[in-house]
Amino acid sequence: MAALTRLSKPACSAFSSINGIRRCLASAIALEPNGPSYVPPFALSSNLPRKDPKDRNVQWVFLGCPGVGKGTYASRLCNLLGIPHIATGDLVREELASSGPLSQQLSEIVNKGKLVSDEIIIRLLSKRLEAGEAKGESGFILDGFPRTIKQAEILEGVTDIDLVVNLKLREDILLEKCLGRRICSQCGGNFNVASINVKGENGKPGMSMAPLLPPPHCMSKLITRSDDTEVVVKERLRIYNEKSQPVEDFYRSRGKLLEFDLPGGIPESWPKLLQVLSLDDYEEKQSAAA
């Protein structure tokens, strides 16, 4: 078994660039001799300076339970800020669809609602960062990573994450939202057919969310993710509470966590999120410049 090694920050003081992060992530994995060829061996002695956050694009993380809308809000923010949205769930699904060597192993894990090993997920992320670097990408929002304390420690060792946004919703709504998720098999668009209408309870307010319906030409091409069944979603929620909730505490104790209780669907939540991120002005300026 490949073992993960903890990187020390001074050893990786190079991590202002995507390339630096990618190389250090790669080197965080002690590879077996026959490990995947795309993870290069890397000398940790690189000495590029760490960039001040104001001189580079943002490096943010989105946390939250399955179904909370991490992908939706992270991808909207990435469009607004002109940075890549890197979702490890998408990387896993791409690998699954590729019928490559990992595909069978991944499908068994994902379809049971379990987490892929830290080694595999870091290899996939490292490969994605390498491809982004070749295209000149800088900054990112990571969605679905880190999901374990080990992943968080490795990421913290190789780069400065500026902000971690923790999206929150009631668990009964999360289940409904996951079961309502649909993807257009042709254009890849994400939709949701669930119409949420829950009453307030125990002092918590009720909540309504309109479905996010596809345009008519996507309607007949909708598919459901194989891991969005009730049994698997419940297992994913259980695993989130066990393995990923400690990641919230990890960032909370470092003063990086921004808690965001979604007040409703996209029309209510998006403006509020921009406001708490002090980006409401930014969106107006962007639209005016367009």
Ligand SMILES: Nc1ncnc2c1ncn2[C@@H]1O[C@H](COP(=O)(O)OP(=O)(O)O)[C@@H](O)[C@H]1O
């Ligand atoms: N950081 C990660 N660590 C381990 N497994 C991951 C990670 N990111 C994604 N996965 C795997 O991919 C699946 C789908 O991820 P994602 O699309 O983020 O789902 P979710 O809707 O549960 O947030 C997860 O259930 C898990 O098996």
